[in-house]
Amino acid sequence: MDVGMYLSQVFLRNNSSLKWGQIFGSKRFGDYGEPVLVGFGKVPFNPVRMMLTLAYGLADKTKDGQRLRGIYDTWSKKIG
Secondary structure, three states: OHHHHHHHHHHHHHOOOOEEEEEOOOOOOOOEOOEEEEOOOOOOEOHHHHHHHHHHHHHOOOOOOOHHHHHHHHHHOOOO
């Protein structure tokens, strides 16, 4: 969770159009009520979910430490 919050702060510091939000539409939505970054188009960035997924990849050795930078680069292209 800490790494997700750190990554979120990096996004916020480097992109003034992003902001924290919570989505309360449908309770079926995977990110319902969780803190997310908005400003990536239609898809919010859930830092906790992203880091959990990364942790699973690190644990089973399908991902490496460079993947964190890859996540930043991929999501930075979606800002707008």
